[in-house]
Amino acid sequence: MRTSPRKTIWVVILFAIILSTISATAGDLSGKWSGTFKVNGGDHTVPQLFVLKQQGELLTGSGGPNAGEQYPIEQGTIAANRIRFELTTGEWKFTYDLRQAGTDTLDGDLKLQSVGEERTAKVSLARVKSD
């Protein structure tokens, strides 16, 4: 029984999609991630350090500007390639909506909300390699 070339191509494409989806979602996010963000219309680049713990689709851990100032992660979820969580540092609430750009990088949007204002920023995080 012969398989048509067109059918073969479709099967390969399907496998590629499945594999890429699996690789995008299967990467455990647990570990340290660092990066920066600059609020649109803001002055400064703000450092970020996260200690993430992934349990299936649940994301917990902490984040903040450095290791000494960490805030608990709230509402952390991982669905498909989308990582969402919140941090409340005080007057400001940080809502992250990230995507896994590579095995060791997360990119996405950040919404900052206070009583009165709402700001946005682009965020990029990279996994901190352990020594």
Added chain:
Amino acid sequence: MRRLILKVHLVLALIAGAFMAVLGVTGSVIAFEPELDRLLHPNVSYVTPGAKVLSLVEIGEAASRKYGGEPIVAFLPPSSPQFPAEVIMSRGIVAVNQYTGQVLGLRTRGPTVLGFVRALHTRLVAGDIGRSILRWSAVAMLFSLASGLYLWWPIKRVRIRRPWFHARFCFDLHNSIGILSLLPLLLLAATGTVIGFEDQVARLLDKFAHPSLIHASQSPASSVSRPGSAPITPDQAVGIACAQLPGTVPYRVQMPQYGGFYVVALAYADHRIAGDSNSLSIDPLSGSIISTHQSTDLSMRESFMATNEAIHTGSIFGVPSRIIAALAGVLLPVQFVSGFIMWLRRAMPSRPDWAGGARI
């Protein structure tokens, strides 16, 4: 030379005048933002002083009970006996009557009218582009004020001739308001320019003086527990902090699960410049002070920026300077409109009734 200066004055006003007017009006509103905010939200802004003030623990329990045991992020002790205590939670800021424990209400995070005004003042609600426009508008305002003074000098007009709304009216109004508001506007424009170019100014200042080391002890990675000891309460943390910096009043207490330690922010009531730049990190288990940051230890750059901000916001001399700053701000649109009408009259000389004595 005079013709050139007039041209510069006109061009700057035509390019940036509208933005200067926005800066002025929005700045005037922001100068009284706390008062206006209380006016807009009276139900969560005022309490009747009672005999006994509840502890932070009791205030926090009242707020947490109301919202399903949600943890406390931080406390904002009231700055006046007439204002309620505020409790920061993930869902928003809860106002609590510190005398009765009654929860007055919750303010959720998100845009408000005053927030919009602030966003207009700082970035035209347009992100980086808006911020760039405004910072260069502040520079333009400096040149506009300087050139305006040069043009005013030979005339020295500080009165408005009758009849009202005659051709000369705008000329007199522009000159009179210009000179009367010159000093506060110069200060606002100069300090606004510094704020607009904060990073560049900071780098420049750091070249002249190395940033001083903040008086701070090394922070351990985690809390140090003493055997058998219970974690200290936020009230005890405030007591420790106030004892360390006598004469200060607490205005913010960050809970340890939101940062690792209690962080108590304190203000000297009589220090108008950077008086609120004091904070102590306190270990919740041992009660020991992990680090201190005092307003007296600010670097030259930090002191300069704090002074600059106090001048810009008008807080440097309290309510009187805030009123002056607000008044000067609302005069900017008047200057823009009167100047624009003067320019129109110059640009359209065919209208004989516009050609009166309004020429400089």
